[in-house]
Each structure stands twice: as C-alpha cells, then as structure tokens.
Amino acid sequence: MTETVLGWWGVPLAILGGAIRASTPYLFVSLGECLTEKSGRTNLGQEGNLVLGAMTAYAVSYLSGSPWLGVLAAGATGMLLGLLHAWVCQFKKVNDIAVGIALMLFGIGVAFFFGKPYIQPTAPHLPAIGFGNWSDIPQVRAALEINVLFLFGLLLAPLLSWVLSSTRWGLMLRTVGDSSDAADALGFSVNGVRMVATMIGGFLAGVGGAFLSLYYPGSWNEGLSSGQGLIAVALVVFARWDPMRCLYAALLFGGAGALGPALQSVGFSSGYYLFNAAPYVLTLILMIATCSPQRTLTGVPGELSITK
Amino acid sequence: MKALALVAAMEGLLIPLLALLLSLGIFGVFLLAVDNDPFGVFYSMYRGGFGSPFSWRNTLERAAPLMLTALCTALPARLGLIMIGGEGALVIGGIAAASVGLSLNGNAPWLVMIAMVIAGAFSGGLWIASTGWLKHYRGVNETITSLLFNYIAIALLNHLITGPMRDPQSLNKPATLPIGSANMIADIPELGVHWGLAFGLVLCLLYYLIFQHTTLGFAVRIIGGNIRTAKIVGLPVGRLTVMTCFFAGAAAGLAGMIEVAAIHGTANGSLAAGYGYAGILVAFLARQNPLTVIPVAILLGGISASAGLLQRSHHLPDATVFILQGIIFIVILLSETLYGRLKLLCDERGRT
Amino acid sequence: MNAIAKKTFTHTLKKLCTSTFIFSLSFALLPAAYGDDVVVGFIYVGSKGDYGYNQAHALGAAAVKAMPGVKVIEEENVPETIAVQNTMESMINLDGAKLIFPTSFGYFDPHILTVAPKYPDVTILHAGGLYQEGKHPLNAGSYFGYIDEAQYIAGIVAGGTSKSGKLGFIAAKPIPQVLRNINSFTLGAQSVNPKITTQVIFTGDWAMPVKEAEAANSLIDQGIDVITMHVDSPKVIIEICERRGIYSSGYHADQSELAPKGYLTGAEWNWPKVYTDFVTLLKDGKPFPHLLRGGIKEGLVKVSKYGPAVSAKTAALADAAKAKFMAGDMVIYKGELKDNKGNVVIPAGTALSQTDIQLESMDYLVAGVIGNTGS
Known part of the structure; x- marks a missing residue:
C-alpha cells in the first residue's frame, strides 16, 4: 500500500481502534468465564451478567453521578448471579449449561424490566486516557484513546495466567476443575472453590457490561x-482455557467486528452481511481446525461438561 | 407399599407441578416487591392465555413453532448433547422451503407442499446433523458450534433476501418472492389455527414413539448414559449421533417451513424471531421428553400470549415474561435433583 | 426472625390480603372494560423510549391519551410475526379496541391484511403508506410522511456547516425509504455546495449499537464532519459525534439534548398531529383517508430547531427551502439526475413530485454518494 491512498490506511487503523474499543467486553467476559471453566463449571449465563451489568452500571452512574460506582455495582450484580448459578449447580443432577441458559434469560429479563427508565437519560461516562497525544493525526489519537478498563483487562490476563499456574490457589482451582474426586481427597471444598470462581467470573462479566454502557x-x-456474552464464552473454548489466549482472541474479535464498517467507509460495500458474520465463521474454522476427538486438549479442565 | 409405588409413579407429575407452583410463588413475591398485584396478574395471564376461545387460539398459534424447535434441543439431549441451534435450523429450513416453493410454483399445490416440507425438514436436518458430525468426528463442542451456526444462518438469510433472492417488489421490507396464496398452509377449520400445529403435535408424538419405544431410541439412551459403554456394546455411536441430530434439525427446519408457508408467505428477516431460543426452554422444562414438549409448549405459548395483556392492563414491561420464564426455568432445573429422592423419602418413612 | 424481616413479612401479608380482595373484585368487574371511552391501541416494534422511531410514535400516543373520551393501550417490542396478529386480536377481543395503530412497516403485509377482514367494525391504521385502494380491506388504512423533505433541509444545514465537504450517513438497510433519505440529504447539501459527498455505511439491521458506533468512528476517521442516520435509535451515533467533536443531524425525534454543541438539526416525525387527527375523525364517525401521505406542508414531518453551530446564512438558506416546501413548489427529484455509477436515473426535463409512485421504489444512490445499494 502506498501513502497516496491514504483512505485505505483507515482500514488497519479502524481495525486497531476497533480491537481496542470493542474488545473489552469480550476480554472481561472470557477471562471471567475462563476462570469459571477452569474450576469445572460452564456458565452460559455470562450473557445475562453482561446485560444486567450494563444496565446496572448505567443506572447507578446516572443516579449517583459516579461511573466507577456504576462499575462496582455492575460487578456486584454479576457476582450475585454467579452465586445463584453456583448455588443451583451444586445440587446433584443439575446441568450447569442449562442453568446458564436459564440465568441468561433471567438476567436479561431483570435488566430489561428495570432498565426501561434509563434508556433515555445520559449517564456520566468512564474516562479515557489519550495515549495517542504524541501524534498530530486526529485519527491516530482517536484510535489510541484508551479506556482504563481496557488497561485493567490487559493486566488481568497475565495476572490470571500467573495465578492459575503458579499460586496455591490456582493449583487448587485447577485440581477442582480436573478431578473433583482428587480435590475431595485432598480436602478441598469443591463446591466452595467453584462458587468463588463463578462469582469472580460473574463479577468480571458485569464489569464488561459496564464498559458497554459507560464507555463504548x-x-x-x-x-x-x-449476544456478545455468548460469543465470549465460545472464545474461551477457542482460546483453550488460557487467559493470555483469551486476550488475543478478544482483540481479534473486536478488530474483526470493525472490519465491516471500515471497509464500507472506504467504499468497499458489497456483502456486508457476510462480512458481519466473518468473526463467527473464523471462530468456527479455528475450532474445527484445532479440535480433535483423539487427543485430549491441553488446558481443558477434566470436569468440564462442555468437553465431556 | 401400594402408596409407595404410586408416589414413585407420580414423581414425574408431582415434581414439575410443585416446581411450577413454587415459581409462581416467587414470581408473585417479585410482583409484590415491584408494587403490583400478583393475583390480578395471574388472573390476566389466565385470561390472556386460556380464558376464552380467542385466547386459546392465540396460545396454540404461539405454541406450534415451539413444539418443533423444542424437539431440536430435546432429541440431542438424549445423547447427552446440548444443542442450541434451533434458531439457525428454523431459518435455514425457511429459506430452503421458500426457494423450493418458488422454483416449483405453478405445479399442483399438494406437490409444492410436499416438496416444501421435504426441503425444510431436510435442510434443517442437515444443518444440525453437521454440528452432530463435528461433535463426534472432530470433537468440536456442539453447544458452541450450534450457537455460531445460528449467527451464520441469520447472516445467510439476510444476505439472500437483500441480495440474490430479493423480490424487487419487496420495497421496504426485504423478502423473497411470495410463494403464492395457492401454496399456503390453510387454517384448521373451526379452530382457526393453521395446520402447522398439527405438524407439531404429530412430530412430537412420532418422536416420542421412536425415542421411547424402539431399539433405536434405546440405543440413543445408552449413548446418552455412557458413551464408553455404548462403544463397548458395539453401537454405531457416530451414525446414531448424526442421525438423531438430523431428526432434531428436521423438526426445527419444518418450523421454518411453516413460518414461511402458513404465516409470511415469503422468507424474510422475521424468520429469526426467537422461536429457536424459546424452544430450548421448552425442551428443558419438558425434561427432554418429546411427549411432554406438547403441554409445556402450550403453557409457554399461553404465557407469551398473555404478555400483551400484562403490558396493557398492568403496565408491566414486556420483559416481565422473561423474568417469569427465567424463574420457572431455574426452579425446574433445581427440581431435577429431587428425582429419586421422593421415593427414598417414602422408603425411610416406611422403615420407621 | 429479626424485627426487620418480621416487619417485611407482615407488610407482605397485608399486601397479599389486599390483593386477594382486589382479585375477587376484578372478577366482578370483568366485562366492563373501559366504560364508554373509545379504546385506541398502539403497537411498537421496539422499546417506546428509544429516542428514535418508536419514541416518535409513542409521543403521538401520548397526545391521543390527553384527548377526552379516549383510552389508550400500548404494547411494545412486538415482532413482525404472527405475534402482531395476535396482539391486534387480543386488543380487539380482550380490551375492546376500536382503533389500532400498528406502527412498524413490516406489520402490514401479511399481518394487518390477515386481521383486518376478520373485524370489519375495527379500524386498523398502519404507519408505512402501503394502502392500495380496491385491493386492501376497507377498514384498514395507511399513512406516512415524506420525511426526506426534512432530510433535504437537514442536508442544506449540513452542507452549509461542513468544513471538509464530506458528510456521513449511517443506515440500516438499502431499502427505498432509506435510499430516498440519503439522496434527499445529499441533494440538499449539494444545493449549497455542489462538490459535497456523502459516505454511506449500512449496518445491516435497525438496532445494532456496536456496529453503529464502529461505523461512526470509521466515518470520523475518514475526515467526515457531519453525520446523520437512519436507524431505529440514533442516540449512540449522536453521542459519539459529540464526543469526537463533529456535527450530527438527528432523525425520528429531537435529539438536541444529547449533543448541545454539535447537533445541527434533525428530521423529525410529527405523529401527535397525525394521530389526534385520525382519532377525532373516527370518534366523530367521519370517513377517514385510507392513504394519508404528506410532508412538511401537511405537517406530518418537521425539522428540529437549528443548533448553535449553524450560521445565520445557512439557517436562512434552510428556511428558504422550508418556505418553498410550505408553498408546495419545491421539487427535490428533477432531471437531469445521475446516480453514483453515472447512469441517468431521471432524464432532463422530468420533475418528479413527492407523491410520484416512482420514488417509492428508489433503488439508486445519486451522484456524490459513496456507497452501494446491493447488500
């Protein structure tokens, strides 16, 4: 590409910007879900957490004037729904995926029920840091306008990775996720660990929702x-239960979402429905390419119902 | 001892009923908490869903597609798979039925009808069978695949109806050409509900017979119980998985065909109206039993039929129904843990 | 049980008792629905507080609510499936509705066409302008506004205010209604500055907040400094424009509150007038127009108040155009008009008035629009 066709430079720039702007909800939900799944439970209710978090954050930010209070409230509702999920799932013969779908319905219902009065008002937003201020090009500045939550997410991925691999707590979590019998034998509280993991997962999904309503x-x-919460759950499978790969997958997905509008803005405008579906097709292809019934996947928690 | 056996037999009826009552109780407390009158709301729900011949028609019309999409989740569940691809299979079935209907237009209506039924069922069947195939032969998780398939199906629908298959006369609501009024599914006389309802009832019954009372159904249950055992006994696990998924998808595809041939007359964006997702709920509430799907679909059809009345008479937001459905769903799932315990309870009482 | 819990419990118990009382009462009062009031139903496809399409209609419903002797019932988030047929019938059978306004375009065919013949004494009036005399039921009707007239004026304002000469239009789908808005907006802008261009992005559906935000950002990155839209809820786009410091022009309802600095103007519906007029006619038992169409002159659409960024000169140009519309001698579509592929779509010497049926099936984008009508 030469510098004369400046317009086309907008495409990679938009993808970069999109990756930064739109990836945060995917990142938070998938990191949260990664933790939950590492403990041996799948929580499809993350979509409900995301939506309820978005509504709660917006409502609280609007009523209190503090967006950060909104973020905390969103996390708290996510945690509550996570608790409900963990509590219901601890009973025998209760299917965690089905409970997730039920909680998704419930969470969305509650969010829509109480969210009606907050569709119209404008709530205070989360602040952003201008990392592109060195540049004279306003487009670069805009693309590098980064929200603090995204930075938290960036730090959270390696942190989670480290916690899972190198701390006592991480080891316990992984043991519970790999074999509840072994964990029992070691004297770990299987349900307790899972409850904590699901609650943290719900917290993170709620925060992801806050990003949607309070920033972008x-x-x-x-x-x-x-459906972003559902896709984020799919991303975890795709990322092989590795927090760092969740980060890459979320960035990829955020960027891919920006592809359609960016291509149209430079005049390439046919087949946008198919372009909009590109992220889903990509995920599917990568999943098919990397899965195999013969070998056990590295990183997959043995107790996980979605891989059994 | 007779009473004991009775309790065991009644378990299947008693537990869901109790769960339903408990859900309504929780929902009632919720209504009180948001300053609404629960009994008034319950009465409106009854009135809107079942209180008059019109309400019954409304309910049955909403229940018809749910019966079919529920089967799309219920059958794979017997294999131990959680399939959420009903929405996509419905959309694909709708597209296929519309394109076959259009290309055969002008032939005898009965011929067109049969061709559309086959096209809808076959395409929906293949759609879900491929997720079953991916699961068994490639180890790709079926829940995630079927979810992605939904998004892809809807994108495909939108692409086709705004591009290659668009009727230039469908100005502001892109759609395919109409299949023609001669090829439309009529209403059942007296009842006023379209014949799609009969498709739903018959298929639920048929699948019940197949999966509850034949060797095939037995084999599927073994796979669902323990896949290793199934392999050891020498069951063709892969073939049975793909076949069951095909049956499941065929039901949802048929629902798409009915949407096209009984309601819209074209394939358009309204095919993706959420019947597939509601079907998941119905399947779980029916505990994956094709026969139980029928009353559960009618119950949920009734709830959604009354949703409008809740908005109009009680000023409750439309999402109220989601909350109720969510509560019922959670409580019913929770009640799963009670199966087998009721008997236990009686045993202990018998001993003392 | 602690004291608070006890208190809540007794409170709940009390409430339960009262509601049982109401319950038994409501049994007795059942058939008398709403007395002698005329029951008017409104059906929305989305949320009625969406700052956009549905809210514009809900404002109309609110105006009807204020009329004496009228009872308004509303239902939102009703999809364009058999659900809307059932909602209409439910309003008729259970609430005794005599007049229904299903307000989404896709409600007409086949849904209103199925329900209307079953209830000849109920009037069903649809927002979309699809009624055909002799072909469609007598108790149905359809109305729609030439909102592209308002978009033309908004285009003048945008063209006069833009510094870069590049405008942006974020739209859901390339359907005639939308294309007509895009074209009128562009032609309005070109009447001020012939070199102006409008870049179009289609998001694919009526309510896709993230896609709309991405589209707005890509447009702004391309140096576009005024954005308008045709999506169900313009809120997200207008807020992003304001945050990134460019101008916006609203749609459906007045969104000036969302962007105090950058809101230029907007194309709005004027449903309160339409709905109160219809209800008055129906209440008096007078015949109603089966197909009501009109623009600025007829009061079906209007233009938002100009924002602070609009210069006096530009405002004067826009007002002049508005005056011409009011006088009825403004023609937007006249030859020679070329589309953006160079084909002549309206030959020289031809002028199409707003009522011309040819405009209803518009399938082109005029020269100066960057975009494609295919999907």
Whole structure:
C-alpha cells in the first residue's frame, strides 16, 4: 500500500481502534468465564451478567453521578448471579449449561424490566486516557484513546495466567476443575472453590457490561449486547482455557467486528452481511481446525461438561 | 407399599407441578416487591392465555413453532448433547422451503407442499446433523458450534433476501418472492389455527414413539448414559449421533417451513424471531421428553400470549415474561435433583 | 426472625390480603372494560423510549391519551410475526379496541391484511403508506410522511456547516425509504455546495449499537464532519459525534439534548398531529383517508430547531427551502439526475413530485454518494 491512498490506511487503523474499543467486553467476559471453566463449571449465563451489568452500571452512574460506582455495582450484580448459578449447580443432577441458559434469560429479563427508565437519560461516562497525544493525526489519537478498563483487562490476563499456574490457589482451582474426586481427597471444598470462581467470573462479566454502557458504545439500550456474552464464552473454548489466549482472541474479535464498517467507509460495500458474520465463521474454522476427538486438549479442565 | 409405588409413579407429575407452583410463588413475591398485584396478574395471564376461545387460539398459534424447535434441543439431549441451534435450523429450513416453493410454483399445490416440507425438514436436518458430525468426528463442542451456526444462518438469510433472492417488489421490507396464496398452509377449520400445529403435535408424538419405544431410541439412551459403554456394546455411536441430530434439525427446519408457508408467505428477516431460543426452554422444562414438549409448549405459548395483556392492563414491561420464564426455568432445573429422592423419602418413612 | 424481616413479612401479608380482595373484585368487574371511552391501541416494534422511531410514535400516543373520551393501550417490542396478529386480536377481543395503530412497516403485509377482514367494525391504521385502494380491506388504512423533505433541509444545514465537504450517513438497510433519505440529504447539501459527498455505511439491521458506533468512528476517521442516520435509535451515533467533536443531524425525534454543541438539526416525525387527527375523525364517525401521505406542508414531518453551530446564512438558506416546501413548489427529484455509477436515473426535463409512485421504489444512490445499494 502506498501513502497516496491514504483512505485505505483507515482500514488497519479502524481495525486497531476497533480491537481496542470493542474488545473489552469480550476480554472481561472470557477471562471471567475462563476462570469459571477452569474450576469445572460452564456458565452460559455470562450473557445475562453482561446485560444486567450494563444496565446496572448505567443506572447507578446516572443516579449517583459516579461511573466507577456504576462499575462496582455492575460487578456486584454479576457476582450475585454467579452465586445463584453456583448455588443451583451444586445440587446433584443439575446441568450447569442449562442453568446458564436459564440465568441468561433471567438476567436479561431483570435488566430489561428495570432498565426501561434509563434508556433515555445520559449517564456520566468512564474516562479515557489519550495515549495517542504524541501524534498530530486526529485519527491516530482517536484510535489510541484508551479506556482504563481496557488497561485493567490487559493486566488481568497475565495476572490470571500467573495465578492459575503458579499460586496455591490456582493449583487448587485447577485440581477442582480436573478431578473433583482428587480435590475431595485432598480436602478441598469443591463446591466452595467453584462458587468463588463463578462469582469472580460473574463479577468480571458485569464489569464488561459496564464498559458497554459507560464507555463504548456508551449508552444503555436493549440491543446493546446482542449476544456478545455468548460469543465470549465460545472464545474461551477457542482460546483453550488460557487467559493470555483469551486476550488475543478478544482483540481479534473486536478488530474483526470493525472490519465491516471500515471497509464500507472506504467504499468497499458489497456483502456486508457476510462480512458481519466473518468473526463467527473464523471462530468456527479455528475450532474445527484445532479440535480433535483423539487427543485430549491441553488446558481443558477434566470436569468440564462442555468437553465431556 | 401400594402408596409407595404410586408416589414413585407420580414423581414425574408431582415434581414439575410443585416446581411450577413454587415459581409462581416467587414470581408473585417479585410482583409484590415491584408494587403490583400478583393475583390480578395471574388472573390476566389466565385470561390472556386460556380464558376464552380467542385466547386459546392465540396460545396454540404461539405454541406450534415451539413444539418443533423444542424437539431440536430435546432429541440431542438424549445423547447427552446440548444443542442450541434451533434458531439457525428454523431459518435455514425457511429459506430452503421458500426457494423450493418458488422454483416449483405453478405445479399442483399438494406437490409444492410436499416438496416444501421435504426441503425444510431436510435442510434443517442437515444443518444440525453437521454440528452432530463435528461433535463426534472432530470433537468440536456442539453447544458452541450450534450457537455460531445460528449467527451464520441469520447472516445467510439476510444476505439472500437483500441480495440474490430479493423480490424487487419487496420495497421496504426485504423478502423473497411470495410463494403464492395457492401454496399456503390453510387454517384448521373451526379452530382457526393453521395446520402447522398439527405438524407439531404429530412430530412430537412420532418422536416420542421412536425415542421411547424402539431399539433405536434405546440405543440413543445408552449413548446418552455412557458413551464408553455404548462403544463397548458395539453401537454405531457416530451414525446414531448424526442421525438423531438430523431428526432434531428436521423438526426445527419444518418450523421454518411453516413460518414461511402458513404465516409470511415469503422468507424474510422475521424468520429469526426467537422461536429457536424459546424452544430450548421448552425442551428443558419438558425434561427432554418429546411427549411432554406438547403441554409445556402450550403453557409457554399461553404465557407469551398473555404478555400483551400484562403490558396493557398492568403496565408491566414486556420483559416481565422473561423474568417469569427465567424463574420457572431455574426452579425446574433445581427440581431435577429431587428425582429419586421422593421415593427414598417414602422408603425411610416406611422403615420407621 | 429479626424485627426487620418480621416487619417485611407482615407488610407482605397485608399486601397479599389486599390483593386477594382486589382479585375477587376484578372478577366482578370483568366485562366492563373501559366504560364508554373509545379504546385506541398502539403497537411498537421496539422499546417506546428509544429516542428514535418508536419514541416518535409513542409521543403521538401520548397526545391521543390527553384527548377526552379516549383510552389508550400500548404494547411494545412486538415482532413482525404472527405475534402482531395476535396482539391486534387480543386488543380487539380482550380490551375492546376500536382503533389500532400498528406502527412498524413490516406489520402490514401479511399481518394487518390477515386481521383486518376478520373485524370489519375495527379500524386498523398502519404507519408505512402501503394502502392500495380496491385491493386492501376497507377498514384498514395507511399513512406516512415524506420525511426526506426534512432530510433535504437537514442536508442544506449540513452542507452549509461542513468544513471538509464530506458528510456521513449511517443506515440500516438499502431499502427505498432509506435510499430516498440519503439522496434527499445529499441533494440538499449539494444545493449549497455542489462538490459535497456523502459516505454511506449500512449496518445491516435497525438496532445494532456496536456496529453503529464502529461505523461512526470509521466515518470520523475518514475526515467526515457531519453525520446523520437512519436507524431505529440514533442516540449512540449522536453521542459519539459529540464526543469526537463533529456535527450530527438527528432523525425520528429531537435529539438536541444529547449533543448541545454539535447537533445541527434533525428530521423529525410529527405523529401527535397525525394521530389526534385520525382519532377525532373516527370518534366523530367521519370517513377517514385510507392513504394519508404528506410532508412538511401537511405537517406530518418537521425539522428540529437549528443548533448553535449553524450560521445565520445557512439557517436562512434552510428556511428558504422550508418556505418553498410550505408553498408546495419545491421539487427535490428533477432531471437531469445521475446516480453514483453515472447512469441517468431521471432524464432532463422530468420533475418528479413527492407523491410520484416512482420514488417509492428508489433503488439508486445519486451522484456524490459513496456507497452501494446491493447488500
């Protein structure tokens, strides 16, 4: 590409910007879900956590004037739903995936029920840091305008990775996720560990929702998430239960979402429905390419119902 | 001892009923908490869903597609798979039925109808069978695959109806050409509900017979119970998995065909109206039993039929129904843990 | 049980008792629905507080609610499936509705066309302008506004204010209604500055907040400094424009509150007038127009108040155009008009008035629009 076709430079720039802007919800939900799944439970209710978190954050930020209070409240609701999930799932013969779907319905229902009065008002937003201020090009500045939550996410991925691999708590979590019998024998509380992991997972998903409503796109409405929480759960499988890979997958997904509009903005405008589906097809292809029934996948928690 | 056996037999009826009552109780407390009158709401739900011949028609019309999409989750569940691809299979079935209907237009209506049924069922069947195939032969998780398949199906639908298959006359709501009024599914006389309902009832019954009372169904249950055992006994696990998924997808594909041939007359964006997702709920509430799917679909159809009345008469937001469904769903799942315990309880009482 | 819990418990118990009382009462009062009031139903496809399409209609419903002798019932988030047929019938059968306004375009065919013949004494009026005399039921009707007239004026304002000469348009789908808005907006802008271009991005659906935000950001990155839209809820786009310091032009309802600095103007519906007019006619038992269409002159659409960034000169140009619309001698689509692929779509010497049926099936983007009508 030569410098004369400046317009096309907008495409990689938009993908970079999109990766930074749109990846945060995927990142938080998938990191949270990664932790939950490492403990041996799948929580498809993350979509409900995300939506309820978005609504709660917006409502609290609007009522209190403090977006950070909104973020905390969103995390707290996610934690509550996570607790409910863990509590229901601890009973015998209860299927965790089904409970997740139920909680998704419930979470979305509660969010829509109480969210009606907050669709119209404008709530205070989360602040952003201008990392591109060195540049004279406004587009670069805008693309590098980075929200603090994204930075938290960036730090959280290696931190989680370290906790899982190198701390006592991480080892306990992985043991519980790999074999509840072994964990029992070691005297770990299987349900307790899973409950904590699901609650933290729910907290993170709630925070992801806060990002949606308080930063980007930055407004509460009923179509806000449209399945991002579900896709983030899919990303965990795709990332092989590795927090660092969750980060890459989230960035990839955020960037891929920006591809369609960016291509149209430089005049390439046919087949946008197919472009919009590109991230899903990509995930599918990568999953098919990397899965195999013969060998056990590295990193997969043995107790996980979605891999049995 | 007779009473004991009775309790065991009644378990299947008693537990869901108790769960339902408990859910309504929780929902009632929720309504009180948001300053609404629970009994008034319950009465409106009854009135809107079942209180008059019109309400019954409304309910049955909403229940018809749910019966079919529920089967898309219920059958694979017997293999131990959690399939959530009903929405996508419905959409694909709708597209296929519409394109076959259009290309055969002008032939005898009965011929077109049969061709559309086959096209809808076959395409939906293949759609879900491929997720079953991926699961068994490639080890790709079916829940995630079927979810991704939903998004892909909807994108495909949108692409086709705004591009290659678009009727240039469908100005502001992109759609395919109409399949023609001669090829539309009529209403059941007297009842006023379209014949799609009959498809749902018959298929639920048929699948019940197949999966509850034949060797095939027995084999599927063994796979669902323990896949290793199934392999040891020499069951063709892969073939049975793909076949069951095909049956499941065929039901949802048929639902898509009915949406096209009984309601819209075209394939358009409204095919993806969430019936597939509601079907998941129905399947779990019916505990994956094709026969139980029928009353559960009617119950949920009734709830959604009354949703409008809740908005209009009680000023409750439309999402109220989601909350109720969510509560019922959670409580029913929770009640799973009670199966077998009721008998236990009676045993202990018998001993003392 | 601690004291607080006890208190809540007794409170709940009390409430339960009262509600049982109400319950038994409501049994007795059942058939008398709403007395002698005329029951009017409104059906929305989305959330009625969406700052956009549905809210514009809900504002109309609110105006009807204020009329004496009228009872308004509303239902939101009703999809364009058999659900809307059932909602209409439910309003008729259970609430005794005599007049229904299903407000989404996709409600008409086949849904209203299925329900209307079953209830000849109920009037069903649809927002979309699809009624055909002689072909469609007599108790149905359809109305729609030429909102592209308002978009034309918004285009003048945008063209006069833009510094880069590049405008952006974020739209859901390339359907005639949308294309007409894009074209009118562009032609309005070109009437001020012939070199101006409009870049279009289609998001694929009516409510896709993240895609809309991405589209707005890509457009701004391309140096575009005024954005308008045709999506169900413009809130997200307008807020992003304001944050990134460019101008925006609203749609459906007045969004000036969302962007005090950058909001230029907007194309709005004026449903309160339409709905109160219809209800008055129906209440008086007078015949109603089966197909009601109109623009600025007829009061079906309007233009938002100009924002602070609009210069007096630009405002004067826009007002002049508005005056021409009011006088009825403004023609937006006249030859020679070329599309953006160089084909002549309206030959020289031809002028298409707003009512011309040819405009209803518009499938092109005029020269100066960057974008494609295919999907």
